[in-house]
Amino acid sequence: MSEHIAEIVPLAKPTIGVRLSSVQPERVEWLWDHRIPLGKITVLDGDPGLGKSLVSIDLAARITRGKRMPDGSPGFEGDVVLMSAEDGLGDTIRPRLELAGANLDRVTSLATLPTNEGQERVAVIPDDLPHIIAVVQETAAVLVIIDPLMAFLSSRINAHRDQDVRRALAPLALAANKYRFAVLIIRHLNKSSTTSNPLYRGGGSIGIGGAARSAMVVAEDPDNRDRRIIAPTKSNLGPRTASLVYRIEADDDTPRIVWDGTSDHGAETLLAQSSVEERSQRTMARDFIREQLADGPAEGKAVEERAAELDIKHSTLWRAKNDLKVISRKSGFSGGWVWELPKNVT
CATH class of the missing domain: 1.10.10 (Arc Repressor Mutant, subunit A)
Incomplete structure (x- = not known):
């Protein structure tokens, strides 16, 4: 070991590194106050069928109109890039966005990319990050929704290997910070029944939650099976917020989110x-x-x-x-x- 250290010769003049004295202090900007930070990754976990995608649609609609957020906090207006692998654009996503009141001109779908053979292929992370950034810049988007994350991870990435996941998401986090857009990752829960710790219940490596600065989980309301609760599980940049309650209602077979106040149930007790x-x-x-x-x-x-x-x-x-x-x-x-x-x- 000492022989290898002796062989290392430092550069005559360092060319990398940043002195903290040269960094200007900045306040954290929020797309959704104390829940979704701008320029960072946020994870939304939950079992299938509880309305995670519907929640993201509701948030997207609010952002395209600059409406207040579900808890009454001020809205943030801008475009949204939607990467959805599980729902059709014409029969599912557009009707849901319209019912939620979205400005459809401010929502761009980016689930696939054209190939040289004139076909379509799924966009993957991190390989296609330049394409994602290009669309963000072209539309001035403030939110990118990835639903679900596992469908868009490159086949080279082992979603259960911490090192792979962090290397895949680090460029995305850097891009979000540089171009000032929030990333909302949708993820299913794993089937573990040995822990109720929400940080260990998300599918894939814990590195996914580690890359996020904020995280939330959706679960059934134990007091009312017709309601759902979205509870914070991680908040690195601000105080923990209250759990919010919502119902899923349908209008001519198209579902929508109806927010219904707050809940005392936290993520740990729900899981x-x-x-x-x-x-x-x-x-x-x-x-x-x-x-x-x-x-x-x-x-x-x-x-x-x-x-x-x-x-x-x-x-x-x-x-x-x-x-x-x-x-x-x-x-x-x-x-x-x-x-x-x-x-x-x-």
Whole structure:
């Protein structure tokens, strides 16, 4: 070790580094006061079906009109760049934006990029960051929504490897700071039931949350299953804010967010409640599968239909199926799938 150190020769005149005395102090700017900082990355976590994308649509609509934010704080007017991999522009995104009151001329979709062969490919991070920056500059956008993050990470990036994730998001964070736009990353929760710590519940590496300066999580309101709560989980640049409540209402089959005040529930208690319920539902699903297969193999489709009648979620049923190591096999050449318990399961 000492031999290698001895070989290092310092540059005669350093060409890098910044003296802090030359840096001008700046105040933190907020796109949404104490929730979404301008020039930084913010993460919004939550399970599927709770309205994370709808929340981002609601915020985008407000920003295109300069309307007040959901908590009544002053709005911030500007353009929005929307990178959405899960919803169609014509049948989903535009109707939702219109219902939320957006100025559609101020929203630009950037989910795909043209190829040399005249086809379309998914834009990826960090490879296509120059394209994202170009659109931000052209539209003077103040918000870039990435929904969900995992769909836009380059295939070279291991989303569960901290070093990969930080190297992918660092250029995005630098660009956001330089060109003064906020980044809102949408992310699904992982299925861990061993912790209710919100910083460890987001999908992928913890480096994703580490790159963010602010983070929030969406969960069901334990006091009212028709409501959702969005709670802060991380706030590096300001004080923790109150949890907000919203409902999802539909107008001619198009859903929208209706904000409904504040809640005393914090992220930790919301996720702890979610973990307890998931474990309970999974136990019930395992018992249900054992009962259905107790007399021998059964058609998988029939089991799924009975589970649906009992309000057992499809995802919970399949996780319970995996827990029990249920054997799935084809019934004949053109038959359906048959489920069967392994011999050591009773």
